[in-house]
Amino acid sequence: MSDPQTTEQRVARLLGQMTLAEKIGQMSQRDASDGYAPDYLGDGLRAGCIGSVLNVVDADVVNELQRIAIEESRLGVPLMVGRDVIHGFKTVMPIPLGQAATWNPELVKEGARVAALEAATAGVNWTFAPMIDISRDPRWGRIAESLGECVLLTNKLAVAMVEGFQGDDLSATGSIAACAKHFAAYGAVESGRDYATTNVPETELRNVYLRPFRAAVEAGVTTLMTSFSDLNGVPATGNEFLLRQVLRDEWGFDGFVVSDWDSIRQLQIHGLTENDRESAFEAATAGVDMEMHGDAYSNHLAALVEEGRISIDAIDAAVRNILRAKYRLGLFENPYTKPEDLPAVANDHALETARQAALQSVVMLKNDNGALPLSAESMSSVAIIGPLADAPYQQLGTWIFDGDVDLSITPMHAIHSLVGRDVDVRYVRAMDNSRSKINAAFDEAAEIAQESDAAILFLGEESILSGEARSRADINLPGDQAELVRRIRATGTPVIAVILAGRPLTLTNIVDEVDAILFAWHPGTMGGPAIADLLFGIESPSGKLPATFARMVGQIPIYYGQKNTGRPPSPDNVAHIDDIDTRAPQTSLGMSAFHLDTCFTPLFAFGHGLSYAAFEYEHIRTNTHKIRLGETVTISVELANRGDVAADEVVQLYVRDLVASITRPVKELKGFRRVRLEPGQTVTVDFDLHTDDLAFYGRNMQLITEPGEFHAWIGGSSETQLRTEFRIIDSNRFPG
Numbered sequence: 019m020s021d022p023q024t025t026e027q028r029v030a031r032l033l034g035q036m037t038l039a040e041k042i043g044q045m046s047q048r049d050a051s052d053g054y055a056p057d058y059l060g061d062g063l064r065a066g067c068i069g070s071v072l073n074v075v076d077a078d079v080v081n082e083l084q085r086i087a088i089e090e091s092r093l094g095v096p097l098m099v100g101r102d103v104i105h106g107f108k109t110v111m112p113i114p115l116g117q118a119a120t121w122n123p124e125l126v127k128e129g130a131r132v133a134a135l136e137a138a139t140a141g142v143n144w145t146f147a148p149m150i151d152i153s154r155d156p157r158w159g160r161i162a163e164s165l166g167e168c169v170l171l172t173n174k175l176a177v178a179m180v181e182g183f184q185g186d187d188l189s190a191t192g193s194i195a196a197c198a199k200h201f202a203a204y205g206a207v208e209s210g211r212d213y214a215t216t217n218v219p220e221t222e223l224r225n226v227y228l229r230p231f232r233a234a235v236e237a238g239v240t241t242l243m244t245s246f247s248d249l250n251g252v253p254a255t256g257n258e259f260l261l262r263q264v265l266r267d268e269w270g271f272d273g274f275v276v277s278d279w280d281s282i283r284q285l286q287i288h289g290l291t292e293n294d295r296e297s298a299f300e301a302a303t304a305g306v307d308m309e310m311h312g313d314a315y316s317n318h319l320a321a322l323v324e325e326g327r328i329s330i331d332a333i334d335a336a337v338r339n340i341l342r343a344k345y346r347l348g349l350f351e352n353p354y355t356k357p358e359d360l361p362a363v364a365n366d367h368a369l370e371t372a373r374q375a376a377l378q379s380v381v382m383l384k385n386d387n388g389a390l391p392l393s394a395e396s397m398s399s400v401a402i403i404g405p406l407a408d409a410p411y412q413q414l415g416t417w418i419f420d421g422d423v424d425l426s427i428t429p430m431h432a433i434h435s436l437v438g439r440d441v442d443v444r445y446v447r448a449m450d451n452s453r454s455k456i457n458a459a460f461d462e463a464a465e466i467a468q469e470s471d472a473a474i475l476f477l478g479e480e481s482i483l484s485g486e487a488r489s490r491a492d493i494n495l496p497g498d499q500a501e502l503v504r505r506i507r508a509t510g511t512p513v514i515a516v517i518l519a520g521r522p523l524t525l526t527n528i529v530d531e532v533d534a535i536l537f538a539w540h541p542g543t544m545g546g547p548a549i550a551d552l553l554f555g556i557e558s559p560s561g562k563l564p565a566t567f568a569r570m571v572g573q574i575p576i577y578y579g580q581k582n583t584g585r586p587p588s589p590d591n592v593a594h595i596d597d598i599d600t601r602a603p604q605t606s607l608g609m610s611a612f613h614l615d616t617c618f619t620p621l622f623a624f625g626h627g628l629s630y631a632a633f634e635y636e637h638i639r640t641n642t643h644k645i646r647l648g649e650t651v652t653i654s655v656e657l658a659n660r661g662d663v664a665a666d667e668v669v670q671l672y673v674r675d676l677v678a679s680i681t682r683p684v685k686e687l688k689g690f691r692r693v694r695l696e697p698g699q700t701v702t703v704d705f706d707l708h709t710d711d712l713a714f715y716g717r718n719m720q721l722i723t724e725p726g727e728f729h730a731w732i733g734g735s736s737e738t739q740l741r742t743e744f745r746i747i748d749s750n751r752f753p754g
């Protein structure tokens with residue numbers, strides 16, 4: 019591990035030897051996806067004009083590029099080698115949103131660790147992850163890459179990922195630099211349209227969208243990436259408020275900031291600048307240290323410095339940030355990749371981590387009359403139907419450039435291996451893909467369902483329907499899938515839906531047509547065995563939703579941490595379009611915050627997820643009803659497993675600050691813990707809550723905890739009603 023003082027001295031010494039061109043070179047990143055070291059890259063490296071490359075994943079090519087940079091350039095500065103290692107490298111973990119459904123920071127950290135070790139074998143020393151944009155809009159395709167809608171869950175998992183990628187020692191073999199992205203508020207794009215405008219008031223920005231970035235910075239993340247979008251009128255890539263005031267002055271970040279792909283030149287397209295030179299000026303002035311892929315910096319920064327518009331001090335500050343990261347990564351000592359020094363990719367540990375992550379990520383949304391688990395002993399045949407039952411590539415999800423599809427085990431194969439000897443497993447794909455509107459094979463599917471003891475439908479959306487630039491306005495199951503469900507339902511055979519998707523979907527049109535739903539996200543390499551084990555009761559589902567499931571798109575954004583409003587909806591004060599004539603005029607019905615044509619609640623709430631165990635929560639209590647600022651209250655609950663199987667449960671603590679100087683959410687997650695209970699076991703689960711944990715950014719943008727009344731709930735989802743209260747006394751405001 020590098021000593022900070024020595025690192026600063028080394029940075030200063032090297033910087034002192036650099037020409038302006040070499041400094042600008044450090045600030046420039048080039049695409050190197052050709053699969054070899056082409057002349058133009060070699061020449062750039064020799065001239066010291068390239069500080070980083072991306073998208074090269076061949077250790078020999080990386081070593082050759084490093085060799086040229088080190089041996090043939092004047093100062094021999096090694097390269098940062100970046101890649102989107104988002105949820106695994108060869109071994110693919112569930113998509114990040116699926117990992118968030120595990121509510122298991124240790125497991126998420128291990129997933130990132132496995133990904134780092136595998137990526138390092140290819141010479142990658144920098145991943146563009148974690149993506150920690152809070153997202154409350156499932157239309158946005160990039161919600162798949164996010165950790166969901168909740169500040170605390172995202173904070174904890176963001177830190178876990180940073181720690182997993184970077185390891186205990188960033189300079190150790192197998193540790194790679196992380197990049198928290200996209201700074202900031204990219205997840206708030208209008209109507210979920212990727213790249214669109216974001217408008218977020220500063221209190222909301224600080225209380226919601228910036229929090230995970232602050233947590234990542236405090237966890238030592240090496241880099242941040244800017245967002246493509248404009249925020250409150252200023253594109254993030256030219257946003258001095260974000261990149262200087264918040265990130266550097268308030269948070270003291272000393273890593274470096276990279277633009278997104280060509281997002282500096284896009285400042286012109288946004289209408290912020292007239293040309294690339296002005297774009298380079300805006301980005302450098304705002305605090306973007308490195309340009310990803312574009313050439314605005316390499317073409318224009320030197321002239322801007324010579325004209326006196328950008329000071330050499332500003333350039334030096336950016337280069338210092340980049341060199342500091344390179345020293346911390348140990349690149350000057352160990353620039354070359356030796357795959358033989360690292361564990362083999364896709365080893366048993368990697369696959370087991372992927373299997374555990376998939377297992378814990380699956381959320382059982384519904385299970386009527388114990389339709390699940392299926393019992394292999396008491397059935398003779400099962401029908402497997404649907405476009406995603408045997409789709410090894412699709413189950414990997416978005417952003418899997420390097421994922422090895424040959425490692426994928428599909429649910430179809432896993433079910434065969436698990437029960438194929440005892441149960442007749444029949445399979446009809448029924449649709450070529452999830453978008454298909456051809457129903458020619460539905461009769462055959464209905465036939466095998468009719469003849470079987472249960473029908474398992476593998477539905478959802480392929481990986482190309484979520485991720486970057488994959489926004490959808492209609493988030494029902496695409497194609498004719500709902501019709502397929504109805505056809506199978508009509509056979510009278512119990513119907514189990516297993517849904518693989520990159521986003522929360524609106525399932526209103528199928529929810530009553532099926533007996534049970536397992537929502538499996540895109541579960542990665544080991545999705546099949548995990549799903550098979552859950553279907554047949556080898557394991558109990560334990561995933562919990564990291565994002566709310568709307569009933570219909572018109573409800574979006576709908577999330578658990580909404581504000582109360584002055585007219586909150588309740589069952590007694592809402593009307594429906596079908597009874598508005600009779601109900602609304604007679605009373606004050608309908609004068610609250612709701613939609614006339616749907617229920618005001620979501621279809622499935624944040625934190626929801628069923629189990630084969632029967633968990634009961636009782637006796638919520640606090641150790642005291644009053645605390646002073648700076649003190650801690652302990653909130654406890656008893657959790658019993660009154661079922662007959664052992665299972666994990668994710669216990670969740672929510673809090674509401676009843677009166678505050680700005681309106682506060684009706685519930686905020688303040689703690690969670692995954693616990694395992696044997697049948698008949700009861701445990702007490704305690705959460706310590708310090709008054710700092712209740713701090714928020716108030717009207718003057720300072721982090722404060724305000725005294726007053728708080729409600730606290732504990733339960734198995736955000737809908738829990740098991741409540742206690744406490745009060746914070748003391749009028750001294752408490753700075754964070």
Ligand code: NOJ
Nearest residue numbers: 102146199246278279486
């Ligand atoms: C654009 C994406 O927005 C970003 O997340 C990604 O890291 C870069 N491209 C590099 O592929």
